[in-house]
Amino acid sequence: MNQTTFSSQWAPDFVGIGAEKSATTWAWSQLEAHPYIEMSQPKELNFFNQHFERGLDWYQKHFTGTHGCLQGEISPLYMDCPAAADRMACLNPDLRLLVMLRDPFDRALSHLMHDAQNVYGGVADVSADDLRTLALRDDKYVRRSCYFQGLTPYLDAFPREQLGIFFFDDVADDPETLVRRMYFFVGADSSFVPENLTEKINRTKDYRSVVLYxxxxxxxxxxxxxxxxxxxxxxxxxxxxxxxxxxxLLMVDEGRPPLTPQDVLPEDQLLRIQQDYEQLNRIIDMPVSWQQSRSLSAA
Known part of the structure; x- marks a missing residue:
């Protein structure tokens, strides 16, 4: 257990801890839209993993302190930092943790495509070999799709009921119910319906000029x-x-190559995600679509 102690009484009411490329920006925008929720500015403070040495005063300055509002932030990389769990628990043992999860294979592919956009200026002409090269270059694509591994430190540091698990699929399938559940989980009025409910954020794009990009x-x-x-x-x-x-202005309309995770991820990485998924499935009921995806990956 991290022995960090805090003298200040201030602490956020909730923190979103991940997962990366799982609609956390969408979740942040829905939470920010609520009149009685104050989100940090900017979204990803990365205090508990990257800026912890700056101290609680630095962290608190990213909140305006609006009277009567719940305060929260979302930093998707927290799930990739085991030490962050104990730091959060020391600051606020009653902290509520919001988790957005996406099919882990699809998440890895989306992460690869996002980085391919930065490397190549788009993904329309990126091959499976290009993406596989990226996957072999950095363990993060698979590691951040291993949700059981990422959540275990938080399940050790907090009661299970303080972790709210929400699914990427519901952003498209039933966003209103999803948002109501998020509001209820953090302790806000769940009858509020935000105007930006169906907006799409952070989609992978292609650009006409890689040089200008x-x-x-x-x-x-x-x-x-x-x-x-x-x-x-x-x-x-x-x-x-x-x-x-x-x-x-540089963006072209379409750009995602018709590739699957099985096309681009090496076999050992696919197996690693599958094994982690099976562990997670013992404690969390997964969406039906994920179960179907598992059948396809095993075929």
Missing amino acids: RVIRGISTSANAFAPTRLAMEWVYRNTRLREKTLD
Whole structure:
């Protein structure tokens, strides 16, 4: 158990811990839309995994402290940091943990495609070999799809009822029920229906000019290295979304290659995800569509 102690009485009411590429940005936007929920600014603070040494005062400054509001944040990489679980439990033993899960094989493929977009400027012409090369280069694609492994430290640190498990599939199938369940879980009025219920966020895109795409991304990356420039860039992005609008001008309409996880993930990685899935299935009822996907992967 991490022996960290906190002298301050402040703590968030809930934290979203993952999983990456599982509609956590959508979940954040729905929670932020609620009049009695205050979400951190920006979304992914990564306090408990990457910035813990900055202290609780730094963490608290990302919340305005609106009177009477529940406070929460979502950082999907928390599920990839076992130490974060004990740090959270030390800060607030009553913390509620929100978890968005996606079919683990599909999550790995989506993660690969997202990174392929950054490397190649799109995914329309990316081959299975290209994606397999990425998968072999970094263990994160498989590791972050091993949900049982990722959730075990949190199940050890918190009672099971403090983990709210929600599924990516419901974002498309029944978003209103999903949002009501999320609101109820964190302790907010579940009768509220947000206006942005059906918006789509962070879809993988293709761009007409890979060169321009990389230039725009490169400018923002370079700017982020210098504090004064970074603050100016953050203001521009927050108020005009200039970068996104510019990239949208370069975007082509369609771009996802007709590839499956079985096409791109090495056999040992598929087996690793499958074994973790079977462990998780003993403690959480999975969506029917995931069960069908397992049958297909075993065929």
